[in-house]
Amino acid sequence: MLHVIIILIQVENNYLFDPNLLEEICMNETTTYLKGGVSLSNPGEGLKLRPLSADDFAKGCYLDLLKQPNLVGQIFTETILSRFNLMKSTPSTYFIFVIEDLEKQKIVASATVVVERKFIHECSSRGRIEDVVVDEGYRGLQLGKLLVVVGEFLSKKLGCYKTSLECSDGKVEFYEKVGFKIDGKHMVKRFSS
Numbered sequence: 001m002l003h004v005i006i007i008l009i010q011v012e013n014n015y016l017f018d019p020n021l022l023e024e025i026c027m028n029e030t031t032t033y034l035k036g037g038v039s040l041s042n043p044g045e046g047l048k049l050r051p052l053s054a055d056d057f058a059k060g061c062y063l064d065l066l067k068q069p070n071l072v073g074q075i076f077t078e079t080i081l082s083r084f085n086l087m088k089s090t091p092s093t094y095f096i097f098v099i100e101d102l103e104k105q106k107i108v109a110s111a112t113v114v115v116e117r118k119f120i121h122e123c124s125s126r127g128r129i130e131d132v133v134v135d136e137g138y139r140g141l142q143l144g145k146l147l148v149v150v151g152e153f154l155s156k157k158l159g160c161y162k163t164s165l166e167c168s169d170g171k172v173e174f175y176e177k178v179g180f181k182i183d184g185k186h187m188v189k190r191f192s193s
């Protein structure tokens, strides 16, 4: 009996963060119109939005998705899992959520919210939306917009005073459609490509 309980706990713990957090998000206040009734609870037929799970690496498809803007490079399973565990052990900081095509058991979209803790703004936090990607075969279905709106409301729920993101000039129009505005300049010094 004890054996069975331990297995159940392990399965639940495979998520990077508590799935209830997504279920508790209320997006009623959004000013972004998602066509076709697309929503957090209903991203599309046969699609489910949920936290990233360690199992998604075994399926391979999550990394295939990240390769679509080819930024993954060469990594080994152990490196990936130890990074996943590091993120998971850092409380309330990394929130990677994905959209799965349940029939194909394939991750078709993903985005990350990182929460940066601050002393300013009365020890507030800032959300950063990162790594927004939709599989080429699933683009144009409002999933990109949904990911960003979920990222926005997740940041809000986590107590952030604002959320921001960085993007190339070619993506500005896309992010403007979900209410983001250019605010200042972004400067960078790269240490590798």
Ligand SMILES: CC(C)(COP(=O)(O)OP(=O)(O)OC[C@H]1O[C@@H](n2cnc3c(N)ncnc32)[C@H](O)[C@@H]1OP(=O)(O)O)[C@@H](O)C(=O)NCCC(=O)NCCS
Binding pocket: 035, 068, 069, 131, 132, 133, 134, 135, 138, 139, 140, 141, 142, 143, 144, 145, 146, 166, 167, 168, 170, 171, 172, 173, 174, 177
């Ligand atoms: C950018 C990306 C996330 C958009 O995903 P998507 O699911 O196709 O987008 P949506 O279906 O939600 O489109 C939302 C709207 O933005 C528009 N749009 C999509 N991509 C756009 C782009 N590159 N530039 C301008 N508008 C764009 C769509 O026409 C649509 O308009 P509508 O709602 O008025 O019909 C997707 O193309 C992608 O994954 N690209 C590669 C990774 C990437 O560049 N990510 C961004 C990193 S900053």
